[in-house]
Amino acid sequence: MPMTTATIRLLAGAFAVGLSLASAGASAQTAYPAQAIKFIVPYAAGGSSDTRSRQLAQKLSDSLGVPVVVDNKPGASGNIGTGQIATAKADGYTIGLGNFAPLAVNKALYTMPFDPARDLAPVALIERGPMALGVNDKSPYANPAALIEDAKRNPEKLNYASTGAGSASHLSTELFKEQAGMNATHVPYRGGAPAVNDLIAGNVDFYIELPSLFLPHATGPAPRIRMLAVAADKRVPGLPGVPTFKELGLPDMVVSNWFGVIAPAGTPPEVIKILNEHINRALQDRQYREIVESQGGEVAGGTPEQFQAFIASESARWTQLIQQKQIKVQ
Known part of the structure; x- marks a missing residue:
């Protein structure tokens, strides 16, 4: 029995509505974040890295609307926890703290089961702490x-x-x-x-x-x-009475212990973008900045690309010193 024009139009409308609903359902299923996020800290609870991670995790939880749960995985100069980030599912639900040692130094000192440059995705540099x-x-x-x-x-x-x-x-x-x-x-x-x-x-x-x-x-x-x-470029706001090494005649003595947020390589770019935006927003919080600066630190921020370039420059700098001084782990 041939369909009338009205029937065809009715079916087409129903099909369009079905597509719209299916699209909305798919969008709802893939919206990020839709569940709790694990935040791995490669150091023991109670230390400065753990404290700062918990402060940031709370800010992110408030901003993203889902729990951001800190999970301490200490050991091997940060390699154990960082390795767990590198091998986690790259869906944005496992992220963590990446810092000076496992990202820029340890590859020159250890035989490592992961390559920081290959297996990790920088999200944002969050802090530099001048030594x-x-x-x-x-x-x-x-x-x-x-x-x-x-x-x-x-x-x-x-x-x-x-x-x-x-x-x-x-x-x-x-x-x-x-x-x-x-x-x-x-x-x-x-x-x-x-x-x-x-x-x-x-x-x-x-x-x-x-x-x-x-x-x-x-x-x-x-x-x-x-x-x-x-060891800073200029005097630190939280330490106004402490001179820099540069003031004292050692201009190249500028060193920070730094850390940022990392994710497994292959994490979708749109997820990295969302995390980066929320991290940068958290870093602008006045109370958070005051805590960091009062302890002699410097709030960072910026893009994933800037963090990646920073890691590469730090890795080159310290690998050269390690090789020059023939530094070995004991």
Whole structure:
């Protein structure tokens, strides 16, 4: 039985409505984010990286409208947790913290099961933390020049703390020694807290680390740590009384321990874009910025491409130093 014109029009309309509904349903199914996001932190709970990750995760959760759940996976200088990010499903529901060591340094020190440049997608650089030179408050060194002079006069006398071979504190100090033309003995620790404790106790002569680890012991009526210099381009707002190494005659001593957000390689570009936009929005929050700056850090931000270029430049810089100094992990 042949269809009338009216019937054809009715069927066409119904088909169009069906397509529209199907399209809306597909869109609803693929909208991001539609479920909780896991945020892997490759370091132990309670440290500075964990604290900052939790602060950012809360901001992202509020902004994205889904839980952003921090999952600590410490070990192997950040390689374990970063490796889990690299091998996760690339759908935007597993992201994490990527920082100085596993993204720019560890490949020159370890045999790694993943390649940061190949297996990870940069999302956004979130913070740069200029390193600071700290000594015991009873130390005879009132400034870096006095420390350098004593180290040159007595090459075997001074020692310094770090959080292990290839860490930001270790490589910063190796650069400092090279720039200053001095020597000092490396004393590695298993973390920042025991290193700070031994600096306070006078068991090590100096320690180059993030100011946030020194600040609780460098303020108040009876400070136990004195910061002599900060490795930044200009004075840090949270440390206005601490000069830069550049001011003191070491212009190339500009070093930060930094971190950002990363995802597995292959994460859809539209998902990366959404995450980047929400991260940059979170970084503009006044309260968040005040926390970072009060601890000597610098809020970053920017595009995934800018973060990728930054990682590449940091990797080249520190790989050269590691090879030049023949630094090995123990």
